Amino acid sequence: MKDLYQETLSSVAEVQRHFERHHYICDERIATCVFIAHNLQKPVLVEGPAGVGKTELAKTTAQLLDVPLVRLQCYEGLDEAKALYEWKYAKQLLYTQLLKDKLGELLEGTRGLRESMAKIHAHEDLFYSEDFLEPRPLYRALHEPRGCVLLIDEIDKSDQEFEAFLLEVLSDFQVSIPELGTIVARVKPLVFLTSNNSRELGDALKRRCLHLHIPYPDAALESRILSHRVPELSDRLRTEVVTFVQQLRELDLKKVPSISETIDWARTLLLLHAADLDAGLVKMTLNTLLKFETDIEAAGEHVRGFVEKARQRAGA
Amino acid sequence: MQQTLENFYKAVRAAGVAVAPANSIEASRAVALVGYRERGILKHALSMNLAKSHADQLLVEECFEQFFRFDAFRDGARDSAPQGGDDPTANAEASDKKTSTAEPRYEGELPLAKMLMAGDRTALAVAMQQAARDAGLTDIWFFTQKSLYTQQILQRMGLRELQDEIRALGEGSCPTRIATAGALRTAKDRLYEEVRDFVERQLGMFGKTAVQSLRERHLQKTRLSNIDLRDFRIMHELVRKMARRLSALYSRKRKRADRGQLDFARTLRRNVAHDGVLFETHWKTRFVDKPRVLVLCDVSGSVQAYARFLLLFLHSLNDVLKRIDSYVFTGSLASVNDIFDSYPVAEAIDKIMAEHGFGGSDYGGMLLDLERDCLRGIDHRTTVLILGDARNNNLDPRSHILQQVHQRAKRVIWLNPEPESFWNTGDSVMRNYRPYCHLAKTCNTLDHLERLLDDLLRAATAA
Numbered sequence: 001m002k003d004l005y006q007e008t009l010s011s012v013a014e015v016q017r018h019f020e021r022h023h024y025i026c027d028e029r030i031a032t033c034v035f036i037a038h039n040l041q042k043p044v045l046v047e048g049p050a051g052v053g054k055t056e057l058a059k060t061t062a063q064l065l066d067v068p069l070v071r072l073q074c075y076e077g078l079d080e081a082k083a084l085y086e087w088k089y090a091k092q093l094l095y096t097q098l099l100k101d102k103l104g105e106l107l108e109g110t111r112g113l114r115e116s117m118a119k120i121h122a123h124e125d126l127f128y129s130e131d132f133l134e135p136r137p138l139y140r141a142l143h144e145p146r147g148c149v150l151l152i153d154e155i156d157k158s159d160q161e162f163e164a165f166l167l168e169v170l171s172d173f174q175v176s177i178p179e180l181g182t183i184v185a186r187v188k189p190l191v192f193l194t195s196n197n198s199r200e201l202g203d204a205l206k207r208r209c210l211h212l213h214i215p216y217p218d219a220a221l222e223s224r225i226l227s228h229r230v231p232e233l234s235d236r237l238r239t240e241v242v243t244f245v246q247q248l249r250e251l252d253l254k255k256v257p258s259i260s261e262t263i264d265w266a267r268t269l270l271l272l273h274a275a276d277l278d279a280g281l282v283k284m285t286l287n288t289l290l291k292f293e294t295d296i297e298a299a300g301e302h303v304r305g306f307v308e309k310a311r312q313r314a315g316a
Numbered sequence: 317m318q319q320t321l322e323n324f325y326k327a328v329r330a331a332g333v334a335v336a337p338a339n340s341i342e343a344s345r346a347v348a349l350v351g352y353r354e355r356g357i358l359k360h361a362l363s364m365n366l367a368k369s370h371a372d373q374l375l376v377e378e379c380f381e382q383f384f385r386f387d388a389f390r391d392g393a394r395d396s397a398p399q400g401g402d403d404p405t406a407n408a409e410a411s412d413k414k415t416s417t418a419e420p421r422y423e424g425e426l427p428l429a430k431m432l433m434a435g436d437r438t439a440l441a442v443a444m445q446q447a448a449r450d451a452g453l454t455d456i457w458f459f460t461q462k463s464l465y466t467q468q469i470l471q472r473m474g475l476r477e478l479q480d481e482i483r484a485l486g487e488g489s490c491p492t493r494i495a496t497a498g499a500l501r502t503a504k505d506r507l508y509e510e511v512r513d514f515v516e517r518q519l520g521m522f523g524k525t526a527v528q529s530l531r532e533r534h535l536q537k538t539r540l541s542n543i544d545l546r547d548f549r550i551m552h553e554l555v556r557k558m559a560r561r562l563s564a565l566y567s568r569k570r571k572r573a574d575r576g577q578l579d580f581a582r583t584l585r586r587n588v589a590h591d592g593v594l595f596e597t598h599w600k601t602r603f604v605d606k607p608r609v610l611v612l613c614d615v616s617g618s619v620q621a622y623a624r625f626l627l628l629f630l631h632s633l634n635d636v637l638k639r640i641d642s643y644v645f646t647g648s649l650a651s652v653n654d655i656f657d658s659y660p661v662a663e664a665i666d667k668i669m670a671e672h673g674f675g676g677s678d679y680g681g682m683l684l685d686l687e688r689d690c691l692r693g694i695d696h697r698t699t700v701l702i703l704g705d706a707r708n709n710n711l712d713p714r715s716h717i718l719q720q721v722h723q724r725a726k727r728v729i730w731l732n733p734e735p736e737s738f739w740n741t742g743d744s745v746m747r748n749y750r751p752y753c754h755l756a757k758t759c760n761t762l763d764h765l766e767r768l769l770d771d772l773l774r775a776a777t778a779a
Binding site: 012029035036042090092095213 | 334338339345350352356357363364365367368369372373501581584585591677
């Protein structure tokens with residue numbers, strides 16, 4: 001069976017081409033990062049504002065390499081029991097009950113405490129075995145026979161303790177389970193960590209990763225992304241949408257619209273059978289782009305000018 | 317090439333990005349993987365491995381652009397001649413003229429002179445890089461070392477021999493030889509300028525840390541009132557560094573509760589040893605201890621010089637601590653949380669100074685407002701931080717209110733920009749307030765502030 005590293009990515013340009021085939025349009029920087037990460041088997045820490053395609057990058061990489069994607073969503077209070085493994089305690093309790101019943105049978109013919117203990121020890125310890133283990137994402141990622149893409153989403157939301165725990169996983173791709181010993185990955189997963197920078201991450205973690213910052217796309221890139229994601233959109237409207245959103249990003253807003261919002265908006269316009277942007281339509285649909293009431297108000301006064309400019313650009 | 321990469325890492329370190337040996341090893345591996353052919357990809361590969369944040373990434377990329385510059389030598393005089401005129405005939409005439417008199421041609425053996433006369437820029441650049449490496453240019457530290465390194469590089473490139481050669485050429489009476497000597501002399505001067513520019517650029521790269529840390533050290537010792545507006549940004553960064561340390565220690569203190577929702581899985585697991593009888597209980601709920609900080613900052617005329625600094629500090633704190641309430645006052649208390657939240661630092665400070673600044677301070681009035689608005693919210697988790705000089709313009713200090721605050725709050729800290737010997741002189745009422753402060757200190761340099769924060773943090777973690 002082919003594992004994830006036998007699929008060779010021979011050059012940065014090839015990575016870019018592969019991505020494009022999967023409708024993920026990226027610049028050279030992102031492609032270089034995936035290329036290095038894949039070849040050197042290093043984790044990638046992806047930073048950037050919400051909605052620029054951090055999670056999508058991991059998903060597309062998994063598709064591209066044809067391996068499963070294992071996703072671990074981080075949040076405050078996430079611990080080993082939810083990320084790595086948990087014992088199936090109910091089953092374990094049943095097992096002890098069972099053991100009690102069978103104990104007489106097992107010890108038949110033995111004499112004295114010493115002898116019976118010896119007999120019990122001779123049996124393998126089933127109590128802490130993989131049969132009673134409930135695998136969680138990290139454990140599953142290490143166990144994938146062909147490797148996988150492991151996406152640890154929003155690592156900045158997790159606690160410092162969990163971050164420290166991740167260090168072992170990320171540097172050696174192994175974890176220690178006290179009752180079982182060390183578990184090593186069958187095939188090292190390709191790890192993506194995403195962060196919105198709501199908390200400063202530790203240096204130790206950053207040091208182990210390639211650092212990738214995905215900014216808002218420029219007009220040309222955004223237009224290409226849009227043409228792949230919403231192919232039904234006419235060229236003219238696409239240029240207008242991109243020009244409008246790019247202008248919106250220059251404003252001082254609480255939450256600037258990112259590429260995912262642009263795509264949503266384009267779909268909305270398509271649904272409304274809009275052939276052209278006009279101020280009324282934009283004002284009506286502005287809530288798909290902007291998520292705060294104050295932002296919508298702030299942007300409202302600029303809409304007319306922006307639309308004008310967008311139409312000019314598209315007309316030219 | 318490894319040497320070049322190592323020099324590059326050195327430059328990156330000098331620019332203030334912490335590059336651990338492990339990072340540089342990884343970066344070298346990545347470079348080996350992507351190769352040197354494409355400049356853009358090489359840049360991305362290096363910045364990805366060396367940088368740890370977006371800010372770092374920009375620094376590394378700037379370093380890359382500076383470091384891998386290969387336009388070191390400008391076109392020499394020989395190229396400038398054809399550029400002189402657009403008319404081809406005029407050009408031809410000029411060259412005719414040149415050949416008819418004495419075309420300076422060099423026939424000696426000196427490699428440097430040959431390169432200069434041939435205008436071989438690549439060879440010159442390579443020779444200069446080589447000489448720079450031999451001279452250990454990457455160790456350059458201060459701008460005073462500039463001429464030293466320039467001389468060393470020139471010597472290594474063979475300046476002395478060149479000078480001897482020029483002298484020897486100029487001695488005779490042959491016009492060609494004299495012309496050659498002249499051309500060489502101009503070329504030598506140009507070479508000198510090139511090398512000096514090169515050294516300057518290198519100083520910019522490798523000397524940055526030295527200059528910056530000197531500057532930071534100097535800033536820490538300077539009285540805060542003397543700090544120039546232009547240093548404001550650097551200072552902002554310094555304060556941020558401190559504030560971040562403060563918040564890191566403050567923000568996460570959690571303990572497990574002993575009531576609430578039962579963590580059934582954990583409890584069962586722990587009690588398997590007791591045959592499933594639940595002796596030890598474990599609970600899901602955890603408390604996160606979130607201390608509150610209440611900051612009151614004087615912006616009156618008497619502390620005018622310091623107010624900007626205090627506000628800067630306050631703004632930085634506001635950035636890093638989640639639960640902080642900031643107030644400014646002269647006569648009455650005004651909340652500035654909104655202003656801090658919605659404007660960048662310089663603007664916010666200007667706005668606050670314009671709206672609330674100047675005028676005479678009235679600490680009594682401020683305390684009355686505090687009693688009315690905030691006293692109820694102050695509890696055993698609250699730290700109250702007062703920044704001001706306690707110069708009350710001979711008004712009623714109303715220290716009994718501060719006493720109440722003292723009783724309710726976890727800590728009351730007073731930072732006074734005046735030295736302690738000035739306290740209680742004139743209209744300062746520090747003596748009335750001091751008994752009700754857990755800590756009252758002079759604070760008018762960043763050094764003070766830093767030491768104070770250390771004290772504070774130690775107390776916070778011990779508690």
